[in-house]
Structures are given as structure tokens and as C-alpha cells.
Amino acid sequence: MAGQRADSIPRLRLTVPAEAGNVALVRHALAGVAEAAGMDRPGVADLETVVTEACMNAVVHAYPAAPGPIFVEAEPGAGVLVVRVADRGVGFQPRPDVESPGSSLRLGLSLIAALSSGFSISGRVGEGTEVVMEMPLENPGPAPRIRDLDVEVEPAPSGVSITASDAALLPGALSRAVSAFAARRDLAVDRVSDAMLLAEAVSDLSADAFASRPPSFGLADGGDCVEMIVGPLAAGGGERLRAGLELPDAAGTLERLADSVAVEERDDGEYVAFRIAAAG
Template sequence: MPEPTPSVGSSTAPEVRFSLPAVPANVALVRQALAGLADSLGIDPARAADMKIAITEACTNAVVHAYENHDGPLDVAMGVEHDRLVLSIRDRGPGLRPLPSEGDGPPLGFGLALIASLSDEFGIAGGRHGTEVRMAFALDGGDDAPPLTVWLSRDAAPPVRGVALTLEPGAHAAAVLGRVVSLVAARADFSIDRLSDAQIVSDAIAGAAGAHALDGGGAVRVAIDEHERGFDLVIGPLAPGGGQQLVRDTELPGLGCLLERLADELDVEPAAGGGEHLRARLASRT
């Protein structure tokens, strides 16, 4: 039997897609990404607070329950569908058995019940391929949206690597990436000045990287590799020559190229599937 097709909303793809290890420290990164998206959409702060509580509960459930004796991936998507903000959290654990329900079945756990109470719609699907939680929050005019669908793809679990973000074109890209990069810089103990540098680098990447994407779609793809002295932002895959062009695109009159001035190292590396990556290293200078 073919798998159901997810509903198509007012955006062709989720504005934000996140892939990251399901560990406690990464829940805050997801929350910050959502905060940036909510800001860019002009969502009321009280409503945004409900969204952040709900996504924190969903991610925490996955971190605590999905993987018992090994690391595993957490996939998060955030996007506008039919004038509502839809948040999806997917793990690749053994799934919920039995599935919680609001009817005659077993009661929802506290975390899932909280998500259901905060969101306008809530759904969950689970099985041997993992568990997916979806929740929807109506925006202006979203009252007539079709029912929220929840389904599990059966693709193989991706390898557990670092944090990876895909941001579709739009004003939200800088807001989301900036929030995430600022938190990573803060937990690397960057000074205030160096935090500001990281934010400027993030804004420059969000504004220019999509034009050089290998697939031509305009999405900004950034992986974050944390290390002892700071972190690397790995942008791409980019089209051949896109790394150097991206650096040149950040040039400002009288200041030169922002990436060259503020990054500790810049390297262009071949990408496994074709094209190239630009690696920008940001390290603490204290």
C-alpha cells in the first residue's frame, strides 16, 4: 500500500528543517530556531511561548524515550501550511506501543497531554520506524484548514552526525540561523564581542548562501561542527566556485569581506555528492 502524501500548504517546503543528535543540550537549539521563526512571522509573544513549550516537550520526549543504549537522530520541521504553523518532531526509535490516544485507549502522558492542550491540532504516529509528533497552531485565517495529517516515512535512519539546518529562502532564514548560532557561541563561552562577530557571520551566510546552492533551489544549508575552541559553520553543498563567490558576496565598502575579517579560518572543501562546501571556523579569542 502506498504511503499517504503529506498535505501541501501555502509553502512548498517547511521553512526550517533540522537534523541533530537527540541529546538534552540540543533541545534548546530547536527552541531557539522556533523563536526566530516566530519572530519573523510576527507571532504574538504569548502564542510563541506556547509553541516553544510544546516543541520542548516533544523533543524532550524523544531525547528521553527514543534511544535507550545508543545515540540517535532527531528530525524537526517547521513550516506554514494552510495559514497555520505546523511543527513536526521525528525520531527513529522503536516507536510507542500502544499509541496514546484521547479516546477509549490509554491516556496521554503528561508531556503529550500538554502539547495537545497548547496546540490547535495534535497528532502522533509510531511504529518500528520511529515516532512522529505533529502539532499545528492557527495563524490569521487558518481556521478553515484541512485536518492535520501524521504519517511515518519508511526511509532508513540517517547517520548520527552533528547539527544540520536547511532554511528555505525568506526573511526567516537570518532570524532562525542567528538564534541558533548565537546559542552555540554562548555555550562555547564566546566573549560579547565574539558573540557579535558570530551573529554578523550568521547574517551574512543567511543572506548570501542560497544564491550559490548546488541544486539551484535557493535553500541555505548549514552544518554546525562544535569543537573545543568554538565551532565550524559548514555551508553547502554549493555550486562549483560557490564558496569563493559567497565570500566575495559579503564584501562591504571600506570593510572588505566580512567572512574573511571575522572567521578564523575559511576553507573550500569538496562535497561528497558533488559541488563544494565552505567551512568557516569561529573560535573564542579569550
């Protein structure tokens, strides 16, 4: 990713296809991270605005010939949340500030500069564009403990992936991303709620299941269902994850929120696939 520091892996990374429908997913996920880091409501609203603009610029301009990915990174720091939005497209081509009527998402890159405490945009023709924004935390809380990783993190095998270098960042981001993804697939409201509850439970358990590996989640459209794919896990991580979903006093298991759960063995480790159908 353009501009990525060599000495550490970003704290939270989302990889999504450059499609307008995925912008809401990114926006919701980062709002969850921001709230957990102590950002106040006006700050979250500003964050959602600048993230929308940066992502939409990539959606509209980055890949005119063929589909491609958008990479989004969030790093809670001292008093700010640093957000990077990058692509591997044709290079820096910002939209003009004057937009056509009815295009409510197209607010202009100048708005990003106005709402952020720090802003930069870089890129080269044919090599992609990176937008970096620093959003102030008006009520900053303690930054989550972050492991520095010296290996590149491969996303889970899916069109949308969420990877974190510390499980503390996941609960808000993952449940909101799953909610936005599920809503796009026309799931009933109760099934969207099931998907969110399951995502929250899985993210809470991910630290133990992943051991020393960074948590990685994939979201996929299974046709008549939404799939959440967790992995790669260390040996036995799939069963530990499933065991953690069991409720106390033999009250059942949160697995029942999904229509099917499967542990799959792959070359790089174990994966757990949760499938939630459109109708329960």
C-alpha cells in the same frame, strides 16, 4: 522521516543529536521562523513550550541503547505554523503527566494538545515516533515563497544541520541556532555576537550562492572553536559567498568575524567552513 509528504520537501528542517542540550537550539531556531511568519509573542512562548516537550520526549525515550537523531520540520502555512518532531527510535512512549519535582522541562504531552490548535502523535514500536503540532499565527504575515523540491535534501556534514527549501526562512532560524550552539561551547559574549552576525550575513547571501540548490548549514564543535559549514554550493558558489561578505567602499569584509574561512571541494560540490574561536 515518518509521515513526511511525498510531494514536497519540508520548508525548514533541523537535524540534531537527541541530547538535552540541543533542545534549546531547536527552540530558538523555530522561534525565529515563527516571528518571521507573524506569530505574536504569546504564540511564540506557547510554541517554545510545545517544541521543548516534544523534543524532550525524544531525548528521554527514543534511543535507550545508542545515540540517534531528532528531526524537526517547520512549515509556515495559512494561519498556522506546522511543526513536526520525529525520531527513529523505539516508538511511541509518552511520559506521564505527573513528573518528578524540579523537572521544569517535562510538562507532559497533554500540554501540547492544550496549547496547539491541532495535535497528533503517531509511531510504531521500533520505528520511531512523530509529533505534529499546528500553532496559530495570531498576526499572520504573508507566507514566504517556497520552492517545491522533488529531490531528497542531504544535510551538511555535521552533527547539527539546518536545511531550508527557501532562503527566506533562514535569517531568524540560523542566527538563533548559531547563538544557542555557540553559547553551549562557552564562547565569550562578543564571540557569540560575532557568530550571530556572520550567520545572518551568510543566510542573507545564501540564495545567490546556492542557486537552485536548497540552502544547508552544519554546526560542529571544533574543540576550541565553533564551525559553521555551508554547502553543498554550485561551482563558484564559495567565492560568490565570500565576495558577498565584503563591505562597501573598501571597508573590509565580514569574514573578519571568523578566525578562518576555507572553501573546500567535495564530490557533491563546494563547502565553505567558517571557524570562530572561543576567544578572539
